[in-house]
Amino acid sequence: KAGVTQTPRYLIKTRGQQVTLSCSPISGHRSVSWYQQTPGQGLQFLFEYFSETQRNKGNFPGRFSGRQFSNSRSEMNVSTLELGDSALYLCASSLAGQGAQNIQYFGAGTRLSVL
Amino acid sequence: QKEVEQNSGPLSVPEGAIASLNCTYSDRGSQSFFWYRQYSGKSPELIMFIYSNGDKEDGRFTAQLNKASQYVSLLIRDSQPSDSATYLCALKGAGDMRFGAGTRLTVKP
Numbered sequence: 001k002a003g004v005t006q007t008p009r010y011l012i013k014t015r016g017q018q019v020t021l022s023c024s025p026i027s028g029h030r031s032v033s034w035y036q037q038t039p040g041q042g043l044q045f046l047f048e049y050f051s052e053t054q055r056n057k058g059n060f061p062g063r064f065s066g067r068q069f070s071n072s073r074s075e076m077n078v079s080t081l082e083l084g085d086s087a088l089y090l091c092a093s094s095l096a097g098q099g100a101q102n103i104q105y106f107g108a109g110t111r112l113s114v115l
Numbered sequence: 116q117k118e119v120e121q122n123s124g125p126l127s128v129p130e131g132a133i134a135s136l137n138c139t140y141s142d143r144g145s146q147s148f149f150w151y152r153q154y155s156g157k158s159p160e161l162i163m164f165i166y167s168n169g170d171k172e173d174g175r176f177t178a179q180l181n182k183a184s185q186y187v188s189l190l191i192r193d194s195q196p197s198d199s200a201t202y203l204c205a206l207k208g209a210g211d212m213r214f215g216a217g218t219r220l221t222v223k224p
Contacts, residue, residue, distance in 0.1 A: 033212065042216035043159075043203065056211040090158055092212075099166055102147050102207050106158040 002027065004093050004107035011112045018079040021110045025072050025093030031055075032074040033104060034066060035090045043090070049074050050096055078112075086114045118142060121204050121215035130224050134191040138204030138215055141185070145206040145213075148180055148187045153201045153217065162202070163189060194222040 005024040013019050025032050033056075034046040045058035049068035066076045072093075078085055088111050092104035120139045128134045136150075147166045151159035163178040165171045165187065171178045177190040187206070191198055199222050204215040 035214075043214040045211050045213070048211055058211070099147055100164055102212070103149065103161055103164055104205075104212060106160070109158050 004091055004105055006089075006091050006107035006110050008110060009108065011110060012115060013081050013112065014115050015081055015083060017081050018077065019081060019112060021076045021078075021089055021091075021112075023074045023076070023091030023093075023107060025074070025091075026105055029093035029095055029105075030072055031094045031096030032068055032072065033092045033094075034074070034076050035092065036060075037088045037090055037109075038086075046076065046089075081114045083114050086112060088112075118213050119204055119206060119215035121202075121218045123216055124219040125221055126218055127221045127223060128194050130194060130196060130222055132194050132222075134194045134198065134220055134222070136189040136191075136202050136204075136218050136220065137186060138188065139186045140204075140206055140213075142206070142208055142213070143182075143185065144208040147207045148178070149205040149207075149212075150176075150178060150187075150189045151203040151205060151214075152198075153203060155200075159203055191220075194220075196222050196224050198222050 031050045033048040036044045048056040052068045063079045068074045088109045090109045091107045094104045095101035150163040153159040165178040175192045179188045201217040203217045
C-alpha cells in the first residue's frame with residue numbers, strides 16, 4: 001500500500017507570491033490534516049479535511065487555505081507569501097474513526113523557502 | 116499553560132540505558148494518545164498508541180498513561196544510538212490532533 005505522497009518536495013518562492021502544495025493520502029483514508037513545522041514553533045496544526053469538508057482549523061491567517069477533492073486528495077494554498085512562512089509543511093492522513101483509526105500517517109513533507 | 120507539554124531536552128542517555136520521556140496535557144477530554152519519532156530532516160513516524168490507563172509494551176518501547184494525573188510517558192529500554200531523534204507526544208479528543216513540541220533524545224555509544 002502506498003504511503004502519503006506530498007508534492008513538490010522542495011519549493012523556493014519570493015515574498016508576495018502564492019504557492020499550492022499537494023497531498024495524496026493512503027488509499028482508503030478520508031481524513032487529511034496539514035501541519036506547519038518550524039524549529040521554533042514545533043508542529044502547528046493548520047486544518048483537517050474529511051469527505052471534502054474542513055472539519056477543524058488551526059490558528060493561522062486567512063492566507064492559508066485548503067481543499068479536499070472527492071478522491072480524498074488535498075491541496076493547501078498560501079497566498080501573499082511572507083518570510084515567516086518558510087517551513088516544512090506536513091500532510092497526514094488517517095481513517096478518522098475511533099481509537100487506532102485516528103493514527104495519522106505523515107508524508108515526507110514539502111520544504112518551502114520564501115526569499 | 117500549553118495543551119501538550121514536553122521537556123524539550125536534550126535528553127542524553129548512554130547506550131543500553133533506559134530513556135524516559137514524559138508528556139503532560141491539559142484537555143481532560145483527550146481520548147487517544149500517541150508517541151511519534153522524528154529523525155532530523157524526516158517526517159514523524161508512529162512509535163506507540165495508547166488509550167487505556169496503564170502500560171502498553173511493544174518491543175523495547177513501553178507507553179504509560181495516567182488520565183487522572185493527565186500524563187503519558189514513553190520508556191525506551193536498552194537504548195540504541197539509532198534511537199537518537201525527537202520524540203513527539205500527541206493526543207486527540209473531539210477536535211484535532213494536538214502535538215507537543217517534542218523532546219530531543221541523544222543516545223551516546
